[in-house]
Each structure stands twice: as C-alpha cells, then as structure tokens.
Amino acid sequence: MGALLRCSFGAAPAKLTVLPVNRCSVEGQPAATIMDHKPMANIAPFGVCRSMANPTVSAATSAAMGVLTPMPCIPATASPWTPGAAKTHIAGQPALHGQCTCLCNWGGVIKIDQPGTRKTMIA
Template structure:
C-alpha cells in the first residue's frame, strides 16, 4: 500500500508472494468497531479460510502439495536424447542428457495457507475488540514460505 498506514476492514485484499492471485481478508462477525459501516479487523484476524482466503495456486517448494506434484512430474519424465544433428549423427551416437543437467520442473498446487500467528505491526494504541487494530502496513507469513502483505485496505473510496 505504498507506505500507507490506514485501518483494514472486512473485504480487504492481501497478496502472498508464493500465490497466484490476491485473496480477501474477511471477518465473519464484527468486533463492534466500524469504518464507513464496514467491520474493522484486528491483528488476530489471521486464521486461514475463516479470515484469510486462499491465494489461488501455490508455487512454494516447501508446500507438500507442490512437492507431490513435482514428484509426479519427475517420475513421468525420462531423460531426452541429445540431438546431435544429422551430419554429426554419422559420426556420433545419440546420448542421454543427464537429469541433473535439466532444469527442475516448475509445479504448482492449490493454495492452502498455513498462517499460525497474528499479523505483525498492528496499531498498539487502537483496540478493535480485545486486540490491536490491523493496519494496511501489517504483514504475515505462511509456514510454506510465503510473505503476505496487505494490498488493499478494503475501505470504500
């Protein structure tokens, strides 16, 4: 949000650098504080699915679902033959390209965020419900290695 430190409300958007798209941050029940008739969030609104929706597909190699997809690809891929060209084939034989010389496959799997702690950098002197108010400068992380930032505070313009 370009240095902006505005309050975050229901319907805001966050982005994970390992995901494919932004995800909404929601609050199922208001904490009792509103901005322009929209429920305000606090730093404890971090639970996957309940507060933070999935970020599309995940590309993190730490994600077990991505690792499973990579294993499927690696098992299906056989080393291709090295093309030596027509003329050179008269004097050389085709050779297998060693698998370690091939680039690793890029795999993705459905995002299932694993966020286990409150948002960092809340507004300590403003309480929304029992805890600190959530600001657009707040960030978090996924156990699979993604860095999560707020890209839209959700407030109506």
C-alpha cells in the same frame, strides 16, 4: 473487511474476511485486528501456491521430474499479523493496518495490497 491480500507465493489476490464478532466497524465494514489470521475463515486461498516448502507443491514437482508444479493454495497462517497498530485497539487487540504482514507456514509473506477502507487512518 474486504481488503485485497497478496501472498508472495500465491498466483491471485484474495479478500480478507472479518467476522462481526468485535462489534466495531469502520466505514460500514467490520474492523480487523491482528488476530484475524485464520485460514479460510479470514484469509481466503490465493489461487495456486508455488512454494516448494508446501508439501503438495513439493510432491507434484517431484512427480513432474523437477518441473515446478503449482498446486491449489490452502493458507497455513498459524501466527497473527504483525506489527499491528500501536495506538488503536479493538476488543483488546491491535487493529490491522495497511503495513501489517502475515506469514504462511509454507514461506509466503501475505501483505495488504488494497485496504478495505479509504478514508480511515489507523495509528
């Protein structure tokens, strides 16, 4: 919870939100798993999106005679984070760690820029 995320096509960082459904916490915050990839619920928007694979960016760019026109980001993360922790599981799912990535349907690669914990190492 509280980790700062960065998308390769986004303009600003976003925070990871972890709902306290697993009842497991690390350093006083709800612990994340690879399944914490839901748009808006877990992954907040990254400001504006610059991916031409995003239909809104593509349409706005076409309307601007081919000049790239970023549009508001709405994350489209249908698949879980990968690879997840090999040894640490929370509620039956691999725990999220600082090397995990999540793919946006519009081609963006979402990475953990700053972890939400400072003292705990996940294996």
